Every structure is written in structure tokens, then in C-alpha cells.
Amino acid sequence: xxxxxxxxxxxxxxxxxxxxxxxxxxxxxxxxxxxxxxxxxxxxxxxxxxxxxxxxxxxxxxxxxxxxxxxxxxxxxxxxxxxxxxxxxxxxxxxxxxxxxxxxxxxxxxxxxxxxxxxxxxxxxxxxxxxxxxxxxxxxxxxxxxxxxxxxxxxxxxxxxxxxxxxxxxxxxxxxxxxxxxxxxxxxxxxxxxxxxxxxxxxxxxxxxxxxxxxxxxxxxxxxxxxxxxxxxxxxxxxxxxxxxxxxxxxxxxxxxxxxxxxxxxxxxxxxxxxxxxxxxxxxxxxxxxxxxxxxxxxxxxxxxxxxxxxxxxxxxxxxxxxxxxxxxxxxxxxxxxxxxxxxxxxxxxxxxxxxxxxxxxxxxxxxxxxxxxxxxxxxxxxxxxxxxxxxxxxxxxxxxxxxxxxxxxxxxxxxxxxxxxxxxxxxxxxxxxxxxxxxxxxxxxxxxxxxxxxxxxxxxxxxxxxxxxxxxxxxxxxxxxxxxxxxxxxxxxxxxxxxxxxxxxxxxxxxxxxxxxxxxxxxxxxxxxxxxxxxxxxxxxxxxxxxxxxxxxxxxxxxxxxxxxxxxxxxxxxxxxxxxxxxxxxxxxxxxxx
Amino acid sequence: xxxxxxxxxxxxxxxxxxxxxxxxxxxxxxxxxxxxxxxxxxxxxxxxxxxxxxxxxxxxxxxxxxxxxxxxxxxxxxxxxxxxxxxxxxxxxxxxxxxxxxxxxxxxxxxxxxxxxxxxxxxxxxxxxxxxxxxxxxxxxxxxxxxxxxxxxxxxxxxxxxxxxxxxxxxxxxxxxxxxxxxxxxxxxxxxxxxxxxxxxxxxxxxxxxxxxxxxxxxxxxxxxxxxxxxxxxxxxxxxxxxxxxxxxxxxxxxxxxxx
Numbered sequence: 001x002x003x004x005x006x007x008x009x010x011x012x013x014x015x016x017x018x019x020x021x022x023x024x025x026x027x028x029x030x031x032x033x034x035x036x037x038x039x040x041x042x043x044x045x046x047x048x049x050x051x052x053x054x055x056x057x058x059x060x061x062x063x064x065x066x067x068x069x070x071x072x073x074x075x076x077x078x079x080x081x082x083x084x085x086x087x088x089x090x091x092x093x094x095x096x097x098x099x100x101x102x103x104x105x106x107x108x109x110x111x112x113x114x115x116x117x118x119x120x121x122x123x124x125x126x127x128x129x130x131x132x133x134x135x136x137x138x139x140x141x142x143x144x145x146x147x148x149x150x151x152x153x154x155x156x157x158x159x160x161x162x163x164x165x166x167x168x169x170x171x172x173x174x175x176x177x178x179x180x181x182x183x184x185x186x187x188x189x190x191x192x193x194x195x196x197x198x199x200x201x202x203x204x205x206x207x208x209x210x211x212x213x214x215x216x217x218x219x220x221x222x223x224x225x226x227x228x229x230x231x232x233x234x235x236x237x238x239x240x241x242x243x244x245x246x247x248x249x250x251x252x253x254x255x256x257x258x259x260x261x262x263x264x265x266x267x268x269x270x271x272x273x274x275x276x277x278x279x280x281x282x283x284x285x286x287x288x289x290x291x292x293x294x295x296x297x298x299x300x301x302x303x304x305x306x307x308x309x310x311x312x313x314x315x316x317x318x319x320x321x322x323x324x325x326x327x328x329x330x331x332x333x334x335x336x337x338x339x340x341x342x343x344x345x346x347x348x349x350x351x352x353x354x355x356x357x358x359x360x361x362x363x364x365x366x367x368x369x370x371x372x373x374x375x376x377x378x379x380x381x382x383x384x385x386x387x388x389x390x391x392x393x394x395x396x397x398x399x400x401x402x403x404x405x406x407x408x409x410x411x412x413x414x415x416x417x418x419x420x421x422x423x424x425x426x427x428x429x430x431x432x433x434x435x436x437x438x439x440x441x442x443x444x445x446x447x448x449x450x451x452x453x454x455x456x457x458x459x460x461x462x463x464x465x466x467x468x469x470x471x472x473x474x475x476x477x478x479x480x481x482x483x484x485x486x487x488x489x490x491x492x493x494x495x496x497x498x499x500x501x502x503x504x505x506x507x508x509x510x511x512x513x514x515x516x517x518x519x520x521x522x523x524x525x526x527x528x529x530x531x532x533x534x535x536x537x538x539x540x541x542x543x544x545x546x547x548x549x550x551x552x553x554x555x556x557x558x559x560x561x562x563x564x565x566x567x568x569x570x571x572x573x574x575x576x577x578x579x580x581x582x583x584x585x586x587x588x589x590x591x592x593x594x595x
Numbered sequence: 596x597x598x599x600x601x602x603x604x605x606x607x608x609x610x611x612x613x614x615x616x617x618x619x620x621x622x623x624x625x626x627x628x629x630x631x632x633x634x635x636x637x638x639x640x641x642x643x644x645x646x647x648x649x650x651x652x653x654x655x656x657x658x659x660x661x662x663x664x665x666x667x668x669x670x671x672x673x674x675x676x677x678x679x680x681x682x683x684x685x686x687x688x689x690x691x692x693x694x695x696x697x698x699x700x701x702x703x704x705x706x707x708x709x710x711x712x713x714x715x716x717x718x719x720x721x722x723x724x725x726x727x728x729x730x731x732x733x734x735x736x737x738x739x740x741x742x743x744x745x746x747x748x749x750x751x752x753x754x755x756x757x758x759x760x761x762x763x764x765x766x767x768x769x770x771x772x773x774x775x776x777x778x779x780x781x782x783x784x785x786x787x788x789x790x791x792x793x794x795x796x797x798x799x800x801x802x803x804x805x806x807x808x809x810x811x812x813x814x815x816x817x818x819x820x821x822x823x824x825x826x827x828x829x830x831x832x833x834x835x836x837x838x839x840x841x842x843x844x845x846x847x848x849x850x851x852x853x854x855x
Contacts, residue, residue: 179796181794
């Protein structure tokens, strides 16, 4: 140990009457900083790694269909999952969400809940650990296919006045908007971490799908959660990548058209030809907005029939001349139309009435047919086709054709996201829209809440810290001022200025290190004590910031080190400048100094 | 005398032959078509509507609005006039699209059939003039016979047909209904509506009709929630007019101006 360090240590001990209170102030500052940082980290942890992943997901993809009703359903969830895996590394979990808002009746009481369908064949163990069961066994809900069972949180169970074994009646809407009802048996009651989580109830996903009329490949949304999200802003970049690869193509169906004969969905042929005629055709949909109507009217050279009723027809089709000739049909005839579906590989069939014939503008449109978007959506949304034909984007007709969906632009927060959706809803749109959103858009009010709470916490602590700091600074200055004669004596016996400065700075830094260590221990002790306090926050929205009514602390090494460096830096400054000034005094002047 | 007996016999025979057809139960399609004819308004209709809603957890709430309807174009317009929290809000359908107007933000929003009107149990789809014959078919029993039963309804023992119907399309609210219609003029007096799983969800009564220019209009309707017992709504129409409504009424600018 160097001589200066020994001097610093000796002075530290010698001045203990002054240094102990000073050390306590420094320790207190360290303790407060660590506790506040740990609390704000805890809020971030709750919001981003619990509430967000639980309720909104870090990244969320939604598809909304609008035909006669607004339906939130992704028809081909695996397609979106595949795209996400291609461009987003580090995915913690990704799943198709199946949930529904339901009105629930218990024993004479009612409440509204969100029913969440969980597919737990592979994840049962993890989920069962996370679910803080008060009554019942999760196996009875998720591993028993013979009963329509439900897992509720205690708050909801109390509202409904039900216990394990009781029946809850639920009313919800299917994905097509029909009223559905069911009786579910409560098999699990669990403790929710906060009032927000308590709004959910869980059941087997296959059971909920059956109630909602949803098929295995459908989901209400795609949720993507990253692993241990420390820097929330990283999800924005990942969402942008996903957005870029989800650009839609032109929607189409490779279908079989049939005319003549006795079969083929009642097809009729005015030419009277015997036998059935079939051919494969590419069926696309023309949009019926005024500007699109003008475009396709200009692009399609109609050679027979009348286009005027096309956009309002409920079963009209435009055929190319070649297709009509091969099928031996003309305007007014009815043809059969069927295609193989992508899932379940069933044949879906219907009839269409030939409205008009057109001369194809290009060779690759020889076996092409067009319907209006209403006719198209009747089939397309319900059953995606096994094969979707391509249509050249360079074709002048392309802008008038219906896309697989409309991909909405990315937005930075909830406000702009809401404005975006309002703009979409203002228009007379039909079809599907897809939105890729991060938690910044789906729940920016929660993120803002986190910012505000962090800001308030930091502001409060900063004020307290400044008050304490003023005390420390003042005390240090007084200390050095009172030891001016000692400085003079040391200078007189040959101590150099730098050594003098180093001895004082070393003394203060040693004090800071020891005090910070004590403060660290005190901080952990205080966090443990505060964690023991349980707050009664039933139905209080602020319970979202607590876990089981208790404060949640997440001390991070980086923030502890930051606290130490901040305090050390301050101590260094308050020791360095006064001691430097004192070291510059003349020896005689320092020896003459009198307080 | 012989001629007299002959005439009587002929009349009796004819009466038996034709009388039996007159007394035959109509087919399901005939009943549905007749119901559609009764419900469709060839003219425009304007009415003041009062909805008294009773909920077990919220007490009684009264909503009032002005309702314009034109079946020919499948258009309707609703402007809320009470309570103050809803006043000025509106709902518009132009046949192809449905919109909700919010007075506070002065914005229109595209909505679907399931959008609630004024936070009541009524939805946009309930206001549409959709035909029973397009939405439903009469259910058949195991023998393949249509489920149409002759009954009487209520204390007045009104002769009715009880008809069980199931949905033909997926975008209807209730996939199954049992409807009681009067035998003489096919007015709907009562409906029981069932969920997809077959649970009775709602009973509606239409017990008071008025005749204006030969059209039957239900003045009083009661909707009883069978799922959440204790909830019900009563819809009352008044100030009914069948005068022609200007085309400009079923437009966004008109709704916006009316809401000011």
C-alpha cells in the first residue's frame, strides 16, 4: 500500500467523528439511488415482460376483414409465423392468439371477461408453474378434453361468486358474428398479479375455437414476444422488418369453371351442347370504387354483354373470349365454379352468371375471369384457395384488382395508430387490412405511464439527492477548510501539492467506497423490507404496478455501478477542488490560517 | 226440389274441395315471403324512437332518437336526441356501408353490423331491412316435415303459426329463431332467438301494431334478455310519417348538420 493511501486511511480513521456522519449520508444516498433504480426497473420489468407480453405482445400482427361485418381474424396464421421466423431472430415465444370477449354469469352475478384459449400440449408445465393456483388443478382444464372447463382468477371468481366445480354461463360472438353461448365448469381459481391480469379466463384452445367457429389455421392475432427484453426500442426495428416482408400480392383463385351437362352446380348452357365442359381459369376480383371502375372499363375491351350491372351483381363474372368459347357460353348463361381449399382440401363450389366477355389484352389472360369484390370475398375469406395464380403487377389492370389484404403503414405510437385506423374506417373499404404493431402502438399509454412514473421517481429522488448532496459537499468543504493548518504543516515538512491533493481525494474516495458498500447492503435490506409490505389494491388500476400487491424491485448491476460512479464522481469533485485550492496556498499562509 | 238439392250438393262439394285448401297450413316459404311483404316498406318512414333499457347492474336508461328509413335503397339514418351523453351522435347506412358519427370528434367511422347503437342492445344489423326469406329457412323435423305449428298466443288466444327457422347465411345474429306470426296477416307477434349452441338468448314481443296507409308498423316492442335475466328493453315508436324523405337525408353531410 502506497504512503499516500496509508495517510488517507489514517486520516479517515483519525477524523472518524466527522467521517462517520458523512459516510452515513453517502450510504443513504447510495441506498436511495439503488432502491429507486431497482423500483423503476421493476416497473419496466412488469410492464414490458409481464403485462405487455401477457396482454399485447411485444409485436402484434392483426388482420381485420370488412365485408358485412368487421371481423378480426387471420385466416392463415402459419404463413405469418413463417415470415416472422425468417426476419426476426431472438423470438422468445410466438403464437396465434385465440381469444374472445364474453359476458359471464356465475351464481347470481355477472361480469365481462376475456376468454383466452391456450394450446398447452407443449407448454403445460411452464404455464402451470406461472399460474398461482389457489384452488383446483390446471390439468383438469388443459389436459382433459372431455369437459368444457375454465381457469379463473380469484378476483373474477369473487365477482361471479363461484368456486371450483361451479358452472359459469358465457355469451360471446363467433368469428362470423353469430351469438354463441356455453356452460363452462370452473376447475381452477388462481391468484392474479394485478387487476389487469384478472380480466382474463383460460380454457383449452380447441374448445374456444369450436365456440368461436374458428378453424385450426385461424387466429385472432399473432403475438411475438422477445426473450428478456431489456431495450424495448429494439422491437420497433424487428417490426419494421416483418412489415417489409408482409407485402401482399394480388388475390386470386385458380378455379375450375364448368358448363353444360347435368352436374356442375346446375350449370346451364343456352347453346344446348351435350356433355360437360370444364377448364381451369384464373379468377381475380375487380374493385368497385369509381376510379377503379373507370380503370377497368378503359382496360377491358368488352366484346359482348353489358358491364353496367357488373359492380352490383351478386354472382356476375366476366370471361375472356377464349374461356367463353371453350365453355361454349355467352352472356346470361350460368356456369359452375369450384376450387380446392388450402386447408381441409375441400372443394368449394358455386354458380356464376356470365355478365360480359372481354378481349384479353395479353396472352397470359386467355384463361382469366373477373368477378366483383363482393362475389370474390364471399368465397376467398371463408376458404383460402389451394392455388393462387399470379398477376403481373406491371399489367395496367393490376391497380384495379383486389389485393390479398391491405398492409397498413407502420406508426410510432398509439395516437398515430388510432388516427391511422380512423382514416381506414372513414373510407368505404371492403376486404382485409393487416397491421403490424409494436407495444409502442398497442399500449403506448402504458409505456407513457412507465416514462411518467420513472420521471416522477427520478425527479423526487433527484431533489432528495441534491438535498443530501448539499450536506455532503458542505461538510467536505468545511472539513478541508478546517484542516488548512494541517495542510500547511504537511507542506512545510515537504509534502508535494499533488500528494496533498491525492491524500485528501483518496481519503474521501475511501470513505465513498466504504459508504457505498454499506449503502448497497442497506438498499438490499430495505428492498426486502418494502417487499414484505402487502397493499390491498383490489380493483385499483395501480395494482398493475405491483405483483401480488407487493412492490417489485429488479436491481441491475449496471445501475448499481452507475450509482457508485455517480457518488464517487461527486465525492471526487468536492474533494479535489477545495484540496487543490488549499494546496496552492502558501505554506506560511496555511500555517497562519485560523478558523 | 230436386234442382235445389242438386245445387246444395254441388255447393257442399265445392265448399269441401276449396274450403280444405283455404284452411291448409301455408308452406314455410309462403310464410316467410308473407312476413317479408308485411315488413317491407315501399315508402319511406320517419319515426321518433324511445328505447327504455333496464339492466340489473345499471338500472334504467332511456335513449331517444329520430329514425329515417328507406327500404328501397336499404338505407337508414339514426340521430340520437337523448340522453345528453348521446345527443348528436348518429348512425348511417347507405346500403353498401355503415357509419357511426360521433358529435364530439365530428368524425365518421366505418362500422359493421354488430356495432351497438347508443350502447343499447340494438345493433346496426337490427336496423337493416333484411328479408327473412334470404336469411332463414324453415327448419324440418326428423321426418322432413317443416316445423310449422298452429297455436294460439297469449290471453287473447290470437291464432298464430309457430315457425321454427334456421339461418341460411352465416352473418346473422341468431342462427335459430322460433317465430309466432298471426295466421290472418302474418304479423310477427313474438320471436325466441337462440344461440349457435341452441340456448334461448332473447324473447321479443311485438304486440302493438298500427296501420298507416295500409302498412303495419309495430309501435311497441319488448326485448327480454333470457341469458342475463332481468335485462330488457322496450322500444316505442311515435310521430310516424310515411312522407317521402329527401335523398340528401341519407348522406354524411346531412347527419353532420343535424348533429350540430
